[in-house]
Amino acid sequence: MINIDKIRKDFPILNRKVNGNPLIYFDNAATSQTPKMVMDVIVDYYSNYNANIHRGVHTLAQEATEAYEGGRRKIQQFFNAAKSHEIIFTSGTTHGINLVAQGFTHFVKEGDEVLVSAMEHHSNIVPWQMLCDRTGATLKVIPMNKEGVLLMDKYQDMLSEKTKLVVCNHVSNALGTINPIEEIIPMAHAVGAAVLIDGAQSSPHIKVDVQKLDVDFYTASAHKLCGPTGIGMLYGKEEWLAKLPPYQGGGEMIAEVTFEKTTYADLPYKFEAGTPNICGGIAFGAALDYLNQIGLDAIEQYEHELLEYATKKLLKIDGLQIYGTATDKTAVISFNIKGIHPYDIGTLLDKMGIALRTGHHCAQPVMDYFQIPGTIRASFSFYNTKEEIDRFLDCLEKARQMLT
Known part of the structure; x- marks a missing residue:
């Protein structure tokens, strides 16, 4: 109540x-407002333990690291991911989609097909067009009707062994439609395709269980969830994240660097190059705490x-x-x-x-x-x-x- x-x-x-x-x-639907509880967490971070994370041995660094990784664990629990390292911090949903689209350059070739729904946000269209331009794959559109409902019979007909990836928003930002991803995901898996779901509009309103959905990738943004802008999450099944190459290179995402060769860090850090939005990750977790209270x-x-x-x-x-x-x-x-x-x-x-x-x-x-x-x-x-x-x-x- x-x-x-x-x-x-x-x-x-x-x-x-x-x-x-x-x-x-x-x-x-553009951005949610932020409760004082989350604002207080942001002020507390900058007032009391602002420091870089993971590498420092001093007290502030350790406190910041624990709070940041605590934010990751809260996201894991909120979306019911099996493991915390299946949660990648991003700058938002768009970043998460681009990370996967860039990685799939290695898994998609000419003649393959990527399916998107007719009601996607530009952020879930343009990265896949760019992927198809790079690889020679074909982008196909799952049609909808005048009510703003996907035509699932047409979707079934479009699926084939050529389908390598299906991408769809959970909820349309333009229409409010809740798409039947509980049907879309297994149908794609039946032909061996991976599935990415844009959860930017669904996660503030619907309880999401990524394990129950059996989805391969799920993305969301904190600023839709009463959190700050500039921080988001990408969930990926461990098996997929292990296969995808790093999206960016730099500090934090490495295990060993020489001028001859670099080896990459384990998950999730392989995808988190550079100093992250530390305060954002902590505040994201606090925002989820607030939503869970309600x-x-x-x-x-x-x-x-x-x-x-x-x-x-x-x-x-x-x-x-x-x-x-x-x-x-x-x-x-x-x-x-x-x-x-x-x-x-x-x-x-x-x-x-x-x-x-x-x-x-x-x-x-x-x-x-x-x-x-x-x-x-x-x-x-x-x-x-x-x-x-x-x-x-x-x-x-x-x-x-x-x-x-």
């Missing part, structure tokens, strides 16, 4: 005003209530169309109002203190499919309220009347 009054006190930013109005933050099941249930509440009320507005009407959705609503450009709505709502996203949401192929330039996207989190949705709807109606 969500104690919304208590939770909102944890987020200082929710008390501020924007353009003279109380802030309503409905841009959670409970992912409670978060999912409450956010679904917000989604249903807002959807019913939005559909009463004249000329409003929602894009992404899958039965299984997270709390994301993308919509347009007939005859009004999304940017104009977003600009007026900002004047009223409401923060939401307009544009193509780094998912231009989705917008091209619906033959629109972009959408207005309201995305909710567990610290949002039905009262905020009511005020948003009042302001949206005012904006609509001003623009028609």
Whole structure:
């Protein structure tokens, strides 16, 4: 059960005003807000034990190392990875995807195929296009329908011995659709293909168990999970991480260096060249502690209530169309109002203190499919309220009347 009054006190930013109005933050799919508990961890690190990790014998270095590796273990537990060294720290989901795409240069050749879904973020399209350009492999797109649901029969038909990799987001950032990865993963494995799942939009809202999913790679970003920007995670099965070559070279990722030859460090350090975002890794762990205190099941249930509440009320507005009407959705609503450009709505709502996203949401192929330039996207989190949705709807109606 969500104690919304208590939770909102944890987020200082929710008390501020924007353009003279109380802030309503409905841009959670872009980045979540950060609770004071996580901010305190960041301040504590820089105030009390800021030091480089792993190599120092002095007390501060040892404290920083333990806290950083503690963050890794918290991520392992949150996603239920079998081993902590299957968690690679990255700068975010995009970094994790690129790490795998670069490594697969060694496992993909001309004539092979990489499958991506039609509703991917650019970060889960461009790296695979680059991989295909390097190797001569072919990129194929799993189609979707007008509801924003993948056509699983078409996916089945596309799979073959040529398929080396299937990549898909768990949740669409543009539509909110929860993709059936519990079906997608074993179907890919049946033809010998590996699977990477972009979990940037799912991990804040759905409990993820990478072992139960049997997924080969899963990526996420801390800033979607109430943590700081610039830090993320890549989960990879140990067998795959052992085969992939390092993504970058430098300090920390080596075992032995001479001018003649270099040998690489064991997992996970093989993929973590240079001084890492130490504070970010520690704060990532703290953010997961915070989410665990509330409970992912409670978060999912409450956010679904917000989604249903807002959807019913939005559909009463004249000329409003929602894009992404899958039965299984997270709390994301993308919509347009007939005859009004999304940017104009977003600009007026900002004047009223409401923060939401307009544009193509780094998912231009989705917008091209619906033959629109972009959408207005309201995305909710567990610290949002039905009262905020009511005020948003009042302001949206005012904006609509001003623009028609």
